[in-house]
Amino acid sequence: MLELKNVTHQFHKDEPVLQQISLHVAEGEFVAVIGRSGAGKTTLLKLFNGMVMPQQGTVRVDGECLSQCSRKRLRQIQQKIAVIYQDFCLVSESTALENVLHGALYRNPFWRVMTGCFMEQDSKKAQEALAKVGLAGKADALVSTLSGGEKQRVAIARALMQQACIILADEPVASLDPVAAEQVLSLLKSLQLEKNLTVVMNSHNTRQAAQYAERIIGLRQGVIVKDAPVSAWDDASFAMVYGGAK
Ligand SMILES: Nc1ncnc2c1ncn2[C@@H]1O[C@H](COP(=O)(O)OP(=O)(O)O)[C@@H](O)[C@H]1O
Ligand SMILES: [Mg+2]
Known part of the structure; x- marks a missing residue:
């Protein structure tokens, strides 16, 4: 590999x-x-x-x-290949869900990324990824309000959304x-x-x-x-x- x-x-x-x-x-x-x-x-x-x-x-x-x-x-x-960093590398002023959606950026056309208009299907997948890391209830929370452990789990959910192997x-x-x-x-x-x-x-x-x-x-x-x-x-x-x- x-x-x-x-x-x-x-x-x-x-x-x-x-x-x-x-x-x-x-x-x-x-x-x-x-x-x-x-x-x-x-x-x-x-x-x-x-x-x-x-x-x-x-x-x-x-x-x-x-x-x-x-x-x-x-x-x-x-x-x-997803990378997870000690300092999380998330967008603090965006929600947990928005950060997870960034994992799908490359699969979306540029205009969709710029307007934040993601497919409903992607939002569903991002919700699932958050649930997988135990953060189903935190989708709308700003990353800046999360604990360190929660932030790292958002980063892992983003890696799942990226479909990284x-x-x-x-x-x-x-x-x-x-x-x-x-x-x-x-x-x-x-x-x-x-x-x-x-x-x-x-x-x-x-x-x-x-x-x-x-x-x-x-x-x-x-x-x-x-x-x-x-x-x-x-x-x-x-x-x-x-x-x-x-
Ligand atoms: N972009 C860089 N430019 C110059 N030197 C670097 C750069 N990245 C790392 N180094 C140097 O390479 C060495 C190894 O660094 P690094 O790979 O970060 O080690 P570790 O992660 O084990 O602490 C260090 O001496 C560091 O200063
Ligand atoms: Mg190092």
């Missing part, structure tokens, strides 16, 4: 952010990427959906090489209290299982990574130090990723 082969990337000359990264994420898999701040987790996520193109190596989504396809094709591939989650619960964090991660997990979604989650939290993912990739200074099923991770492996001086 997602494949990186010998990927090396740098933003500044002679300061590689990711070095010789090769990995494969299978369809329906839930993978956590862990590592200190600055290890390269966000850059790795951006490579998966073509927001960043690597200087060396190849990125393939469903077999298609992102740097070789046309802009139009890249946009089509990106529509299959891959979810890239960049520290999705880092801003949430522990109860809301568990709710959001349980929701992601149940959607992964129910809809066979592929999930890649960046996380600082090794306990959450081990609880919700099937496999953990440890990044340290742009290099994969361990890529293994959760059962093969122990304290010594986590120390390899986080321990010692930088």
Whole structure:
């Protein structure tokens, strides 16, 4: 589903952010990427959906090489991939329903988007997506009035509306209290299982990574130090990723 082969990337000359990264994420898999701040987790996520193109190596989504396809094709591939951010990236002054409807933007003609005149069918689907994340009663609430956990669930509903089959989650619960964090991660997990979604989650939290993912990739200074099923991770492996001086 997602494949990186010998990927090396740098933003500044002679300061590689990711070095010789090769990995494969299978369809329906839930993978956590862990590592200190600055290890390269966000850059790795951006490579998966073509927001960043690597200087060396190849990125393939469903077999298609992102740097070789046309802009139009890249946009089509990106529509299959939803991104969920730590700070939600929602429109605060719009309602939960309107934000979810944004997930259907690409399926609608420009005038419809500009006038906010969505098809009745889309509104129904957006309501269903909100119900799926437990927010049926919040459709008309302004996002600015929602709690952090509710905002992240709106972002997940938007991903469902997008009909994405891959979810890239960049520290999705880092801003949430522990109860809301568990709710959001349980929701992601149940959607992964129910809809066979592929999930890649960046996380600082090794306990959450081990609880919700099937496999953990440890990044340290742009290099994969361990890529293994959760059962093969122990304290010594986590120390390899986080321990010692930088
Ligand atoms: N757009 C950018 N321009 C320049 N440097 C960047 C950019 N994005 C990330 N970096 C640098 O790349 C390194 C890895 O960053 P990042 O991928 O955000 O790591 P993480 O998500 O693990 O904290 C950091 O040193 C960061 O400063
Ligand atoms: Mg990051």
